Amino acid sequence: MSRATLRDVAKLAGVSVATASKALNGQPQVRAETRERVVRAAEQLSFSPNTLAQGLITQRSGTVGLLTSDLEGRFSIPILMGAEDAFGSDQTSVFLCDARGDTIREKHHLRALLSRRVDGLIVVGARPDTRTSLGDLPVPVVYAYAPSDDPADLSLITDNTGGGRTAVDHLIRCGRRRIAHITGDPSYSAAQDRARGAVDRLTEEGLTLAGGEVWFGMWSEAWGRGATRMLLDRCPDVDAIFAGSDEIARGVLDVLHEERIDVPSRVAVIGFDNWSVLAVNSRPPLTTIDLNLEHLGRIAAQRLSAAMEGTPTSGVETFPVRLITRESTAPLR
Amino acid sequence: MSRATLRDVAKLAGVSVATASKALNGQPQVRAETRERVVRAAEQLSFSPNTLAQGLITQRSGTVGLLTSDLEGRFSIPILMGAEDAFGSDQTSVFLCDARGDTIREKHHLRALLSRRVDGLIVVGARPDTRTSLGDLPVPVVYAYAPSDDPADLSLITDNTGGGRTAVDHLIRCGRRRIAHITGDPSYSAAQDRARGAVDRLTEEGLTLAGGEVWFGMWSEAWGRGATRMLLDRCPDVDAIFAGSDEIARGVLDVLHEERIDVPSRVAVIGFDNWSVLAVNSRPPLTTIDLNLEHLGRIAAQRLSAAMEGTPTSGVETFPVRLITRESTAPLR
DNA sequence: GACGTACGTGAAAACCTTTTCGGCCCGCTG
DNA sequence: CAGCGGGCCGAAAAGGTTTTCACGTACGTC
Structure with a gap:
């Protein structure tokens, strides 16, 4: 050819x-x-x-940049996929850049992308905490997952507080009253927000957390196991555990299984993230909260398209999460 | 700005x-x-x-396309990352396209990429079986993970046979003699190759598989659990299990734990893939085989660069895998 | 003083496409 | 028959950069 x-x-x-x-x-x-x-x-x-020549004269390259710091992670990929199919693949192609959490690498990539005359930029953070804005750029930008600290930017985030609330609400509807919350690193706003949502919902119901407080720790199975052991020790009549991530939930299930405590008949367990390799294969399969990231990606693409057409938006948009029921939760009795 | x-x-x-x-x-x-x-x-x-203008006159866009069918999967990401850092990020940017296993979508993406005058193409398959060649294109192509069926193309693959051999070799060095192999879908060449490597190494040692044959099934924890139960039933004196994937290995560990069979003192377990969320967090942490995919990605980028500079290569290059020892294997006694 | 050389600079072509505008031809109307 | 309008096509400019080649100046040499 x-x-x-x-x-x-x-x-x-x-x-x-x-x-x-x-x-x-x-x-x-x-x-x-x-x-x-x-x-x-x-x-x-x-x-x-030759798209290059076309772009030269139309002043539109038909490309967008996706700047992430979480390529190996599992958050940017679904967002990327959502974005990819919201842009028609024949219209717009996406440049993928992973800054690996390094600010100077990010600057570098940014420079390269602008030089390539991308029509827009999607910035995906590695964790849901706010990040510093890229500032004023010659192209529209959408921040996804991790919001920008500048309210003049547009940020799209998942509703972690709502997620915590939804999880606990589901457990309450299952008739549980003694609900504990084991979660990850307290320096993550995601951990704080989910916990807050959970506690809010409990309070509405006149309940308090089993175990007395939120069990913060790490985002790992090992912490899930350790915390569960301590929890059972201190509070043996717990009837539901809300885990802050599916990894933690796996640890929780593991210990419950070891202790011959049946799930869900005696203790219900709910996770967070719907990381399918963990959630689907667990015993029993895990009820969890899905962040709906593909949707977030699609919306990011739409907002970016709109901004490219001349109607930019700003502020923070929060998107609802989704309850995925499997077999680790069920009504009492 | x-x-x-x-x-x-x-x-x-x-x-x-x-x-x-x-x-x-x-x-x-x-x-x-x-x-x-x-x-x-x-x-x-x-x-x-303006890179577009530069590209127009130098006849080099400074971009490459990465065409995958496995974006949600875990194989293309490490390859992508390897490729990304082998190309200097200031020299070359990569267009990421996911065909989602659909041939016509692939054609579509291919067309778009050629239209964008990419300087080269990396094609990553979703599973390691051979795939049909894209044929003669105006730019160099490297097939990674899944080889092309045309020997005139350049394909870079991992050494699954060697991986099976390495796994069993390690178990033998640990003094194990009654080694079983539980693996996934037999229609995957990866499953066949790993099994063949394993059996070859056993044969050299004058051994045969515990359980009599390879236990093919599915790439899931559930199959790992089921197969292990059957295996223990038929062959209770097994002293090592080689699982065809880390997911399967998790299932294996789970049942052994349930049966109070100590790992690694009574039965050693080795996985495959080094999927860290599964391997690191298991109890005990899983010895496994790493496919070295970032390396594959880096080489892919190098070969592509070479071809772009005018020295193309062809054929199939096979890259060695790497044993990652953790605590699920140990010498007997 | 004439000439050659080296160096620094600028004009213009080239890359490939889109778009505007002018021109041609045809048929129609008055 | 003159004039006009519409339909179809081509010439040319534009977009931003790189590269070639020619030009001008200053200097050194004989």
């Missing part, structure tokens, strides 16, 4: 480049018969227009 | 665009003093060259 240009096509069709261009782009001022000839010539040479 | 062009810079510096270009690109035929003036002007306007 070689590389035909529009001029080659025009020559083969016996017309000028201008006409060839119009023919291929569906412009009306070209006779049907001529158009047909051009189209055939283009096919014959397997012509595909 | 606005968008300065080279002309603006030139005007501000009081030189022609030609001179400005040469000054910024380190061409020798510019007086030092002039260069300095241009550079300052460029900084002042925060000029960044």
Whole structure:
């Protein structure tokens, strides 16, 4: 395969480049018969227009940058996928850049992306805490997952507080009253927010946390196991555990299983993240909260498109999470 | 921030665009003093060259496409990361496209990428079986993880056979003699290859598989659990289990734990993939085989660069895997 | 003082496409 | 028959950069 240009096509069709261009782009001022000839010539040479040249003149590159710090992580990928399919793949392609949490690498990538004249930028954080704004750029930017600290930017985030509330609400509806919350690193706003949502819902019901307080620790199975042992020790009549992540939930389930405490009949367990390799394969399969990240990605793409068309928005938009019920929770009795 | 062009810079510096270009690109035929003036002007306007225009004339877009079918999966990401850092991020940016296993979507993406004049293409499969070649393209292509069926293409794959051999070799060195192999879907060449490597190594040692044959099934924890129960039933004196994936290994560990069979003192367990969320957090942490995919990605980028520079290669290159020892294996006694 | 050389600079072409505008031809109207 | 309008096409400019080549100046050499 070689590389035909529009001029080659025009020559083969016996017309000028201008006409060839119009023919291929569906412009009306070209006779049907001529158009047909051009189209055939283009096919014959397997012509595909040089997007660089197009971008040069339309001032639109048809590309966007996705700047992440969480490539190995599991948050940016679903967002990326959502974004990818919200932009028609023929219209817009996405440049993926992973800054690996390094600010200077991020600057570097940013520079490269601007140099490539991306039409917009999606910035995905590694954790849901606010991050510093990229400042004023010549292209629109959407922050996803981790919000920008500048209210003039547009940030799209998941509703962690609502997630905590939803989780506890589900447990209450299952008839549970002695609900504990084991979660991860307290320096994560996600941990704080989920806990707050959980406690709020309990309070509404006139309940307090089993175990007396939130069990903060680490985002790991090991912590889930350790905390569960301590919890059972201190509060053996607990009838539900809300884990701050699916990893933690796996640890919780593991210990309950070891102690021959049946899930869900005696203790219900709910996780967070819907990380399917963990949630689907656990014993029993884990009820959990899905962050709906593909949706977030799709919306990010839409907002970015809107901004590119000239109608930017700003502020923080919060998106609801979704309860995924599996078998680790069930009504009492 | 606005968008300065080279002309603006030139005007501000009081030189022609030609001179400005040469000054910024380190061409020798510019007086030092002039260069300095241009550079300052460029900084002042925060000029960044339009890569589209550069690409148009140099016939190099400085981009490559990464075409995958496994974005949600865990194979393409490490490869992508390896590739990303092998290309200097300032030299080359990567377009990420996920075909989601759909051939027509793949064609679509391919068309778009060629239209964007990518300088090269990396194709990553979702599973390690051979895939049909994309055929003759105007840019070099490297197939990674899943090899192309056309020997004229260059394919980079992991050594699954060697991995199976390495796993069993390690178990043998731990003094194990009654080694079973529980693995996934037999339609995957990965499953077949790993099994073959395992059996070969056993044969060299004059051993046969505990349980009589390879236990093919599914790539899931549940199958790992089920198979282990059957295995213990039929062959209670097994002293090592080689699991075809870390997921399966988790299932294996789970049942052994349930049956109060100590790992590694009575039965050693080794997994495959080094999927860290599974392997690191298991009880005990899992010895496993790492596919070294970042390395594969880096090599893919290097081979692609070489091909872009005019020295293409072809055939299938196989890359060694790596044993990661944790605590689920140990010498007997 | 004439000439050659080296160096620094600028004009212009090239990359490929889109779009505007002018021109041509045809048929129609008055 | 003159004039006019509409339909179709091509010439040319534009977009931002790199590169080639020619030009001008200053200097050194004979």
